[in-house]
Amino acid sequence: MSADAGDGDGWVHLPDGTRRWGRYGSAGLLLCADSAGAGGGRVLMQHRAVWSHQGDTWGVPGGALNSDEDSVSAALREFGEEVAGEVGEIELIGVHRQEHTVWRYDTVLARTPAAARLEPANWESDDLRWVDVADIDGLRLLPAFGRTWPLLREALAHRLALVVDAPAVPAVAGAAGGRDGGGGGDRDAALLRLRDDLAALSAAGVAADALPAGLAPAGLHLWYPRTVLLTGGAGSAPPPVAGVEVVASAAGALPVSARPEAFTVVVTDRPDAFAGARRTAVVGPEWLEAAAPAVVRRDHSGRT
Structure with missing residues (x-):
């Protein structure tokens, strides 16, 4: 009161x-x-x-x-x-x-x-x-x-971690001309938009019913993730912002996996890169459609 x-x-x-x-x-x-x-x-x-x-x-x-x-x-x-x-x-x-x-x-x-x-x-x-x-x-x-x-x-006793493999997200892949392409400034702008969208998602929280089944303890309505953006290891990386750690590396490393309390969602199109990670669900970029629609509905020009 x-x-x-x-x-x-x-x-x-x-x-x-x-x-x-x-x-x-x-x-x-x-x-x-x-x-x-x-x-x-x-x-x-x-x-x-x-x-x-x-x-x-x-x-x-x-x-x-x-x-x-x-x-x-x-x-x-x-x-x-x-x-x-x-x-x-x-x-x-x-x-x-x-x-x-x-x-x-x-x-x-x-x-x-x-x-x-x-x-x-x-x-x-x-x-x-x-x-x-x-x-x-x-x-x-x-x-x-x-x-x-x-x-x-x-x-x-737990936290939700979200790791996003940026080259797997269509907005970034399209701007860079695919995983092996070099989009230059377009790629950099797409990464910035993705980082900002993920910061908004981290602040708003991820609805429990959007999480992969059986990942986190039942009962919460909403989880606020610790978010890591993997930029792919090529080209420049945007600076971190509140709610998003930016790691200039390729898929395969889980910066949050050493934290024993973390349940992790990895968004990638290369599931083998994260195979066997403990308490981790590996999902495709389409998962973001449910968790943060604006992230995957942008084209590389920034329009939604």
């Missing part, structure tokens, strides 16, 4: 007769620090004020979405209103959605490198505490959080 009234503030009554806060739904931030894989890390937990709805329980900072917000924006805003202190860099992992037909709650999962000293910023929290993941089951949890915690705990 936000101390400053927004147009999302208000109760919604569910078909079962219970009520939930947030006319447009609600969202919260599940922030994990020092997580180095399955079972590790500490989570910032909020002891809800006794007077609040289902108070004297433990959950995560959050509140109502306003009509002009997405879940991440709302979760970060509410976190800023309820938590005092400098958190540091936050890396998004994904979104878990509880859907109740007329109302939803989105838990935004994220990581931060260190457990910063944080305190309640308003009267909605009796306490804020970094709690070892293994100890959370021992708290008196908000019922809805308690039901989803096993799934959230599993998801916190």
